[in-house]
Amino acid sequence: MSLKTHFDFPTCKTAYFSAEIGLSDDIPTFSGGLGVLAGDHVKAAADQELPFCAVTLLYKQGYFVQNLLADGTQVENYPVFEYEQELTQLPVRVKLPLEEEVVHVAAWLVIVEGVSGGKVPVIYLDTDLPENSPTARKITRRLYAGGKPCRIMQEAVLGFGGMRMLEKLGAAGIKTYHMNEGHTAFLTLELLRKYHDLDEVKKRCIFTTHTPIAAGHDVFEEQEVQRILGSLLSNGSAFEDGRLNMTRLALKSSRAANGVSRLHSQVSSAMFPEHKIGYITNGVHHLTWTSEATQALFDEFLSGWRTDPDQLLEADAIPIADLMAAHNHNKSQMLATINAKYGEEFEVDKLTICFARRAASYKRAGLLLSDLDRLSSICAGRVQVLFAGKAHPLDDAGKAIIKSIVSAADKLRGKVAVAYLEGYNMRLGNLLTSGADIWLNNPERPKEASGTSGMKAALNGALNLSVSDGWWAEGGQHGTNGWTIDSLEGHYEQDADNLYTLLENDVIPTYCNNSSKWGQMMKASIRTAAGFTSHRMVKEYSDKYYAR
Ligand SMILES: *Cc1c(COP(=O)(O)O)cnc(C)c1O
Numbered sequence: 001m002s003l004k005t006h007f008d009f010p011t012c013k014t015a016y017f018s019a020e021i022g023l024s025d026d027i028p029t030f031s032g033g034l035g036v037l038a039g040d041h042v043k044a045a046a047d048q049e050l051p052f053c054a055v056t057l058l059y060k061q062g063y064f065v066q067n068l069l070a071d072g073t074q075v076e077n078y079p080v081f082e083y084e085q086e087l088t089q090l091p092v093r094v095k096l097p098l099e100e101e102v103v104h105v106a107a108w109l110v111i112v113e114g115v116s117g118g119k120v121p122v123i124y125l126d127t128d129l130p131e132n133s134p135t136a137r138k139i140t141r142r143l144y145a146g147g148k149p150c151r152i153m154q155e156a157v158l159g160f161g162g163m164r165m166l167e168k169l170g171a172a173g174i175k176t177y178h179m180n181e182g183h184t185a186f187l188t189l190e191l192l193r194k195y196h197d198l199d200e201v202k203k204r205c206i207f208t209t210h211t212p213i214a215a216g217h218d219v220f221e222e223q224e225v226q227r228i229l230g231s232l233l234s235n236g237s238a239f240e241d242g243r244l245n246m247t248r249l250a251l252k253s254s255r256a257a258n259g260v261s262r263l264h265s266q267v268s269s270a271m272f273p274e275h276k277i278g279y280i281t282n283g284v285h286h287l288t289w290t291s292e293a294t295q296a297l298f299d300e301f302l303s304g305w306r307t308d309p310d311q312l313l314e315a316d317a318i319p320i321a322d323l324m325a326a327h328n329h330n331k332s333q334m335l336a337t338i339n340a341k342y343g344e345e346f347e348v349d350k351l352t353i354c355f356a357r358r359a360a361s362y363k364r365a366g367l368l369l370s371d372l373d374r375l376s377s378i379c380a381g382r383v384q385v386l387f388a389g390k391a392h393p394l395d396d397a398g399k400a401i402i403k404s405i406v407s408a409a410d411k412l413r414g415k416v417a418v419a420y421l422e423g424y425n426m427r428l429g430n431l432l433t434s435g436a437d438i439w440l441n442n443p444e445r446p447k448e449a450s451g452t453s454g455m456k457a458a459l460n461g462a463l464n465l466s467v468s469d470g471w472w473a474e475g476g477q478h479g480t481n482g483w484t485i486d487s488l489e490g491h492y493e494q495d496a497d498n499l500y501t502l503l504e505n506d507v508i509p510t511y512c513n514n515s516s517k518w519g520q521m522m523k524a525s526i527r528t529a530a531g532f533t534s535h536r537m538v539k540e541y542s543d544k545y546y547a548r
Pocket residue numbers: 031032033034036356357358424425426429430450451452453454456
C-alpha cells in the first residue's frame with residue numbers, strides 16, 4: 001500500500017506513550033482530562049518543532065457516547081468512529097505473545113502539524129485484525145472497558161507492542177521515553193529485556209503521574225500478569241508482595257518523575273515516599289482552547305500570540321469593550337446552541353456558571369445545589385447554571401450524581417435555570433469554557449491533581465471560582481483573577497456555605513454592579529492563562545528532559 005503520509009521516524013528523539021490521546025472529537029480515543037492533556041502536549045510539541053512522536057491505542061469504539069434520559073439516567077452508546085477517514089494504516093505489523101496466543105498488532109498514523117509547520121506523528125495500535133482470535137481482536141476495542149485481564153492486555157499492547165512498533169518503524173534515535181501515567185509502564189520491561197540493566201532503562205525513561213487517588217493507580221495480581229505476559233517478563237523484579245503496581249514500576253524505572261501541579265507533587269511524594277517526585281504543572285493548547293471570537297480578538301490586540309502565547313501576558317492592551325464584545329459573542333453562541341437543543345431559555349444577560357467535569361464523587365458537582373432554598377434566594381432572576389460531564393459506565397455513584405442534579409434542576413424551575421448537558425466532549429468543552437462567565441471547581445482538596453478546564457476558561461477570559469486545589473493553588477489570586485472558595489477536608493456543609501457566601505457577597509454584586517471591575521478581572525484571568533499553556537509545559541519538559 002502507498003502511504004498518504006510519510007514520516008521519517010529515525011529523526012524522533014522523544015517518544016511519548018499515553019493510553020489515551022485526545023486530539024479532536026473526530027478521533028474519540030480519550031475519556032477526559034488525561035487524554036485531552038496528552039493531545040495538547042502533542043500539539044505543543046508540534047508547535048515547537050520537537051523531534052517527538054507519540055504512541056497510543058486505537059479504540060475503534062472510543063470511550064462511549066453519553067446520552068441522558070429525561071430523569072438524568074446515563075445511556076452509553078459505542079459507535080465505531082470513522083477511523084479510516086481520520087487515520088492512515090501503516091504497512092507494518094508486530095507480534096506479541098499474550099496468554100498462549102500470538103497477537104498481531106497493526107499501526108495507524110496521524111501527523112499533527114504545528115503552528116510553524118512542525119510535524120509530530122501519533123501512532124495508534126490496533127489488534128482488531130482478521131488474523132487474531134475474537135478475544136484478541138477486542139483488546140483495543142474500547143477505552144477503560146473490560147476487566148483486569150483486558151486491561152493487562154491493553155497495557156501490554158501499548159508498552160511492549162508500542163516499543164516493537166517504534167523499532168519496526170525505524171525510530172532508532174529515541175533517547176527519552178516519556179510515560180504519561182502508569183498505564184504505559186510495560187515499556188520499561190521491554191527496555192529491560194533489551195538492556196538487562198535497570199540503570200540503562202532509567203537513563204531512558206521519565207514518568208508523569210496524574211492522580212492522587214489510590215484507585216487511579218493500576219494494581220494487578222502477579223499470577224494474572226504471569227499468566228497473560230508469560231515469556232514477556234524477563235524476571236520477577238516488577239512484582240512486590242504478589243502484585244504489580246504500574247505506578248511503582250514506572251517510578252522505579254525512571255530517572256525523573258513528576259506530578260502535574262505543585263500541590264500534587266507534595267501529595268504524590270507522600271504516597272510514594274521512597275521516590276523523588278517533582279512537578280511540571282499542566283497546561284492547555286492555546287490554539288485549541290480559544291474560540292473563534294477570542295482568537296480574532298487576540299489577533300487584533302496580542303500580535304504574535306499564536307506562535308508565542310506568552311503574549312497573553314499583554315492582555316491589558318485589550319480594550320474592555322472589545323473583550324466584552326468577544327465574550328458576549330462566545331456566550332450567545334453557547335446559549336443559542338443549548339437553547340436550540342434543550343428548548344430551554346437561558347439568557348445572555350444572566351450570570352452563567354458552568355461546571356463540566358467527570359461525574360466522580362470527589363468533584364462534588366452537587367455542592368452548589370446542596371441548599372436549593374439558599375441558592376434560589378441568592379440567585380433567582382440573576383444566575384443560571386450549566387452542568388456537563390460523563391460518569392464511568394461502572395461508576396454508579398457518579399451516575400447518581402447526574403440524576404440528582406437533573407432532579408434539583410426540576411425543583412429550581414422558574415427560579416434558577418439549571419441544565420445538565422449530555423455528551424461532554426471537546427466541542428462542548430470549547431463552547432462552555434469560552435461562553436461561561438464563571439467556571440466553577442469545587443473538588444475535595446487535594447484530590448484534583450491539576451484540572452485543566454479552568455485554564456481553558458481563563459484563556460477565554462472567564463473567571464474561575466475554585467477551591468485552592470491543583471493548578472488554582474498556583475494560579476488563583478482571590479479577587480483579582482477569580483475567587484478562591486475556602487475549603488476544609490471533610491467539611492462539606494461549611495464548604496457549601498463558603499461558596500454561597502462568595503456568590504452572594506462578591507461574585508454576583510461584581511457581575512451586576514461593577515462591570516469595569518469584572519472586565520479588569522477578565523484581563524487578569526487571560527494574563528494568568530499565559531502561565532498555564534501546554535506551550536510552557538512542553539518547554540519545561542523539553543528543557544529538562546528531552547534530548548535535542
Ligand atoms: C479539558 C477537558 C477535560 C479535563 O478538564 P478537568 O478540568 O481536568 O476536569 C475533560 N474532558 C474534556 C472534554 C475536556 O475538554
